[in-house]
Amino acid sequence: MEHQTLFSDSHHAHLNEQEIREQISFYEQRLLQIDDLTDSACEKLLVRAYRELLQQRQELLDELLVRRRCAGLPS
8 A cells, every 4th residue: 555645746846955854843843742742532643644744854855865965965
């Protein structure tokens, strides 16, 4: 089964490194704020979604940095 994401790859294509880092920071901060307060099913779903989005953005940033290194650009 193919892994479904909340956004398509074409959505990520226009993101630059700074935007990705800002999104990573946002998701990390939100998880710190709500992770310990997860009582309801809705909050648990939100935490799971934020964790998935955080992982996607971290993978996207890693891919961007690898491409930059392969192109000989500074990271």
